[in-house]
Amino acid sequence: xxxxxxxxxxxxxxxxxxxxxxxxxxxxxxxxxxxxxxxxxxxxxxxxxxxxxxxxxxxxxxxxxxxxxxxxxxxxxxxxxxxxxxxxxxxxxxxxxxxxxxxxxxxxxxxxxxxxxxxxxxxxxxxxxxxxxxxxxxxxxxxxxxxxxxxxxxxxxxxxxxxxxxxxxxxxxxxxxxxxxxxxxxxxxxxxxxxxxxxxxxxxxxxxxxxxxxxxxxxxxxxxxxxxxxxxxxxxxxxxxxxxxxxxxxxxxxxxxxxxxxxxxxxxxxxxxxxxxxxxxxxxxxxxxxxxxxxxxxxxxxxxxxxxxxxxxxxxxxxxxxxxxxxxxxxxxxxxxxxxxxxxxxxxxxxxxxxxxxxxxxxxxxxxxxxxxxxxxxxxxxxxxxxxxxxxxxxxxxxxxxxxxxxxxxxxxxxxxxxxxxxxxxxxxxxxxxxxxxxxxxxxxxxxxxxxxxxxxxxxxxxxxxxxxxxxxxxxxxxxxxxxxxxxxxxxxxxxxxxxxxxxxxxxxxxxxxxxxxxxxxxxxxxxxxxxxxxxxxxxxxxxxxxxxxxxxxxxxxxxxxxxxxxxxxxxxxxxxxxxxxxxxxxxxxxxxxxxxxxxxxxxxxxxxxxxxxxxxxxx
Amino acid sequence: xxxxxxxxxxxxxxxxxxxxxxxxxxxxxxxxxxxxxxxxxxxxxxxxxxxx
Numbered sequence: 001x002x003x004x005x006x007x008x009x010x011x012x013x014x015x016x017x018x019x020x021x022x023x024x025x026x027x028x029x030x031x032x033x034x035x036x037x038x039x040x041x042x043x044x045x046x047x048x049x050x051x052x053x054x055x056x057x058x059x060x061x062x063x064x065x066x067x068x069x070x071x072x073x074x075x076x077x078x079x080x081x082x083x084x085x086x087x088x089x090x091x092x093x094x095x096x097x098x099x100x101x102x103x104x105x106x107x108x109x110x111x112x113x114x115x116x117x118x119x120x121x122x123x124x125x126x127x128x129x130x131x132x133x134x135x136x137x138x139x140x141x142x143x144x145x146x147x148x149x150x151x152x153x154x155x156x157x158x159x160x161x162x163x164x165x166x167x168x169x170x171x172x173x174x175x176x177x178x179x180x181x182x183x184x185x186x187x188x189x190x191x192x193x194x195x196x197x198x199x200x201x202x203x204x205x206x207x208x209x210x211x212x213x214x215x216x217x218x219x220x221x222x223x224x225x226x227x228x229x230x231x232x233x234x235x236x237x238x239x240x241x242x243x244x245x246x247x248x249x250x251x252x253x254x255x256x257x258x259x260x261x262x263x264x265x266x267x268x269x270x271x272x273x274x275x276x277x278x279x280x281x282x283x284x285x286x287x288x289x290x291x292x293x294x295x296x297x298x299x300x301x302x303x304x305x306x307x308x309x310x311x312x313x314x315x316x317x318x319x320x321x322x323x324x325x326x327x328x329x330x331x332x333x334x335x336x337x338x339x340x341x342x343x344x345x346x347x348x349x350x351x352x353x354x355x356x357x358x359x360x361x362x363x364x365x366x367x368x369x370x371x372x373x374x375x376x377x378x379x380x381x382x383x384x385x386x387x388x389x390x391x392x393x394x395x396x397x398x399x400x401x402x403x404x405x406x407x408x409x410x411x412x413x414x415x416x417x418x419x420x421x422x423x424x425x426x427x428x429x430x431x432x433x434x435x436x437x438x439x440x441x442x443x444x445x446x447x448x449x450x451x452x453x454x455x456x457x458x459x460x461x462x463x464x465x466x467x468x469x470x471x472x473x474x475x476x477x478x479x480x481x482x483x484x485x486x487x488x489x490x491x492x493x494x495x496x497x498x499x500x501x502x503x504x505x506x507x508x509x510x511x512x513x514x515x516x517x518x519x520x521x522x523x524x525x526x527x528x529x530x531x532x533x534x535x536x537x538x539x540x541x542x543x544x545x546x547x548x549x550x551x552x553x554x555x556x557x558x559x560x561x562x563x564x565x566x567x568x569x570x571x572x573x574x575x576x577x578x579x580x581x582x583x584x585x586x587x588x589x590x591x592x593x594x595x596x597x598x599x600x601x602x603x604x605x606x607x608x609x610x611x612x613x614x615x616x617x618x619x620x
Numbered sequence: 621x622x623x624x625x626x627x628x629x630x631x632x633x634x635x636x637x638x639x640x641x642x643x644x645x646x647x648x649x650x651x652x653x654x655x656x657x658x659x660x661x662x663x664x665x666x667x668x669x670x671x672x
Contacts, residue, residue: 070633071633073630073646074637074642077645077646077649078642080649091653092656095653095656095657096653096657098653099650099653099654099657100657103626104623104626106626107623107626
C-alpha cells in the first residue's frame with residue numbers, strides 16, 4: 001500500500017511517501033528548487049520520493065493533499081463578507097490565485113504527476129495531528145496542534161490511541177496563537193512565516209514590559225488555552241498587513257522597517273509575546289491533560305517549532321514526556337495526511353514504539369531506549385561516496401578521501417583547531433532543522449565562534465544564537481536536561497557548573513550589549529539567558545555524527561559542538577554535494593566533508609562565480 | 621478529471637454544510653474574480669499568503 005502525501009500552494013510545499021504505514025521518504029520542494037519556503041507544486045519532491053524506492057506513479061494507491069480547499073474557500077468568502085468592503089484589496093489578490101490554482105488542486109495533482117487514481121483531501125489540523133501522533137513513540141497521547149490557520153481551525157486539542165485520532169476542541173479563525181505571534185514578528189520588522197524564530201531568539205534580550213498591555217487590549221486568554229483576539233488591532237483578516245494603526249498607537253510608533261537597527265522596544269515586544277505564547281501553550285496543555293488524562297502529549301503546527309515554549313512545557317511536568325513532530329510546519333502536513341489516510345481512512349493497524357518495547361518512558365528507566373517513526377528525520381536524498389568522488393574528479397576539485405573509520409577523529413581535530421566544518425553525509429533531513437546530515441559544525445567552547453559563524457558563514461544578524469549538539473549520554477552533565485531531544489525542538493539551561501559568574505559590570509549590561517559576554521564554558525551555544533536549543537544524538541540514529549562528537553569529547557573533554565544548518569541567510573538548506581560545494585566556496589568555511597571526502601579551503605582553486613549569488617537568496 | 625467536477629463538488633459541499641446562502645455570493649464574486657484574471661497578466665504574490 002503506497003500513499004503519497006502532498007502539501008503545497010501556501011508555504012513549504014513538500015511530498016512524503018508512506019509504504020505500508022512506514023515513512024520511506026519525505027522532502028521539501030525548496031531543497032530542489034533552491035527557493036526558500038517554495039510553495040509551488042512539489043513535483044521535484046514527489047519525484048524524489050518515488051525514486052527513493054524505484055517506484056512509478058502507477059504503483060501509488062492514493063495521493064493525498066494536506067488540507068481541504070473548499071473549506072478554506074468558504075472561510076475566505078465568509079471573512080470577506082464579514083469585513084466588506086474593507087477586504088477588497090485582499091480579495092483582488094486572492095481571487096486570481098484561487099481561480100488559477102487553488103480550486104483545481106485535484107486536477108493539478110493528476111496532471112503534474114500523471115496520476116489517474118484517487119486523490120483524497122485531509123483536514124489541515126487533522127493532518128498536523130496525524131503527523132504528531134502516528135510517528136510518535138506513544139501508544140496513546142494527548143494531541144495539541146497550533147498554527148496560523150488551516151481551513152477554519154487555528155489550534156486543536158485531541159487524543160490518539162493506537163491507530164485512531166480524535167480532535168474534540170478547536171479555536172477558530174481569526175483567533176489564532178500563530179497569527180498573533182506572526183503579527184508581532186511583522187511589527188518587529190521580520191518576515192511573516194519565516195522570521196518567527198528570530199523573534200523567539202530576540203526575546204531573551206528584552207523585558208516582558210508589554211505583557212499587561214497585550215492582555216488588556218489585544219487578547220483574552222481563557223483557562224482552557226483558547227483565545228480571543230481584539231480584531232480592532234489586527235489587519236490580517238481583511239488587509240495585506242498583519243497589524244493596523246491601532247496596534248502602532250498602542251506600542252508607541254510604526255512597525256520597525258526590516259533590516260534597520262533593532263531597538264529595545266523590539267526586544268521587549270519579543271519577550272512579551274514570547275511570555276504570552278508560553279502562557280497560552282501551557283494552559284492549552286493543562287486543558288488537554290484534564291480532558292484526556294494522557295501521560296504523554298504530542299504536538300505539531302508551526303507554533304510547535306517554538307522550542308522555548310516547548311522546553312517550558314516539558315519543565316512544567318504536565319505530561320511525563322512530550323514529542324514534537326520535527327517538520328511541525330506545513331511541510332509536515334504532507335506526512336500527516338499520508339499517515340492519516342493509511343490509519344484512519346483505511347483502518348490499518350499502527351504498532352507504536354511504546355507497544356513494541358522500542359521506547360520506554362524516561363520515568364521508568366534512565367537512559368531509556370528511544371525510537372520513533374521518523375528515522376531521525378533523515379528521510380531525504382543521499383549521495384553515495386562513489387557518486388561524490390566521481391563528481392569531484394570530473395570537476396577537478398581537489399579532495400582527499402579517508403576511510404570512514406578515520407573520519408571522526410580527523411573532523412574532531414579540525415573542530416578543536418577552531419575550524420568551521422560543513423558536513424554533508426547520509427540522507428537529508430525533513431523539516432526546518434539540520435540534524436547532522438546537512439550541518440555546519442564549530443567548536444562550542446570558542447568565544448568568537450558565534451560572531452564568526454553569524455557574520456562570515458551565515459551572513460545573518462549578530463544577535464542570533466546557535467544551537468548545540470551533544471552526545472545523549474552526556475547531556476545531563478552539560479545542561480539541566482536529561483532526556484532525548486533528537487530534533488532540536490527543546491531548550492534547556494546550561495548546567496550551573498558550566499556557567500561563568502558575571503562581573504557587576506557585565507550584569508549591568510542590557511539589550512544587545514549582553515551579546516558579547518561569554519556566559520559559560522560553551523559560550524558559542526549559550527544564549528544570553530543561559531538557555532540552549534539542544535539536539536541530543538544517539539549512535540544508532542546517526543553513527544558518523546555521533547562518532548565525531550565522541551572523538552571531539554576524547555580530544556577536548558567536551559561532548560558539545562555547535563550545529564547550524566548548512567546554508568547562508570535566505571538560502572534553503574543544501575541538498576546536493578554541488579549545493580554544499582557552492583555554499584562552502586562562497587563563505588569563509590574552512591573544511592567541507594562530503595561523506596568521507598575532505599575538501600580544504602586553502603587547496604581550492606579560485607571559484608568561477610560570476611553571478612551575484614546573494615541576489616539569488618532574498619533575505620528571510 | 622474535468623474541471624467542471626469542482627463545481628459539482630462545490631454544490632455538494634454547500635449542501636452538506638447547509639450554506640446555500642453562500643452560492644449567489646460565491647457566484648458573483650468568482651465572476652468578478654474571473655474578470656480580474658482576464659484583465660491582468662500576472663498574479664502578484666500576496667503579503668500574507670498563508671491566509672488565502
